[in-house]
Amino acid sequence: MTKWIWLLVLLVVPAFAVASGGSRVIEGMPADLIEGQRIYEQYCAACHGLQGEGAANWQKPDEKGEMPAPPHDESGHTWRHSDAMLFRMIAEGWRHPFNKSDRLTMPAFRDILTDEEIRAVIDYLRTFWTGEQRLYQQTESQDMPSN
């Protein structure tokens, strides 16, 4: 069943990608970041946006009582989390505790992505942030070392 859901995601994501303005082009991006971008656009962009812009009205629960996917760009709060916490959220998924449903609104990717692929995505997320935010996140990661 899960396999069929992911097949559907793989088919639908490119359509969303085109609809929301296409892939980001970053001049001179290193190969590992290009890989991170590829994984991000394949698995994350459908909910968090190709430009990391997140869902509309992400700060309020939607009609199902669930918090929508937040942005990963500088307007969001991803940069406030340590690498260890980001890794955990991608691997294990996440449900906001005040959601009205019990499901993981952020799916768990531990059976889909390797540890290396998850780290590549986190590296790519950093490209969405300001220099000040990257510095803050680096300090958070030092205080809470990565897996």
Next chain:
Amino acid sequence: MKSMIHTLNTKVWPLCLLMLAAFLPALAQAQPLDDNQPVTAVTTDASGTILVLRGGSLVAIEDGTAAVIPLPASDGQPTSLARGADGDVYLGGPGMGVWRYDNASGDWQSLNESLPDLSVNAIAAHANQPGTLYAYSEQNGMFRSRDRGTEWARVDGGPREPVQTFLHSDMPGSMESGWLFAGTTRGVARSMDCFCFWGDAGELRGTVSAISYDPAAPENVYAVIEGVLHHSADGGEAWEALDVPQPVTALAFSPEKGLVAGTVDGDLLARGSAGEWTPVHD
């Protein structure tokens, strides 16, 4: 006659001065408390002693007796008390920044070296990380220290409306290590302690003057608006008003007495398991 007076001057005065020096501290301790002033803030220390900020004085209440704790030398106004996870007591307020009390020596240590200024409106301590403290300044936002106040770093602007009082809670469900509940001029704002996003905690509206939670059952949060105590049993989603004999001005959770409310008349009341209020005698 002159020699008698001279003898008196040389022998009695030093004795008088010696006696004065010996008894002054005791006189200071025994100064009458203005018990009728509204309670500004309440907390407990490591031994469970209740500390009350009332009428510009800090009083320790233990076993039915009250002792004045001299406040640090500062031109500021003490308004906020917090108990660290290790039981250390912190004091803060506009114009005075943040101070830690050394229970053994009775001294206050200033923690203001790396704060941009002393305009601290409210302070809070992490529920279970002894070195982690928070200070809010309306001018500069939220600051966090992870080393007991030696180094402060600005972490966030805080909620949209000014914070009057706030706390850290170890309620489960956070992405990091807990939650911050802030009483603002709009109601209660809530954020995970990653400062990810400040949102409304339910629809309680008004200026929150005091806030507390039950460490043994962290979903239970208490907030005071215009003297009325409100309780949420679900982490701040739904609120209901509780009856208290007097308007409430301060709140704390005592390990021994449970929820303690300081009142507008200067009293301390403890809430029993059946919801009844009994005086905490001082």
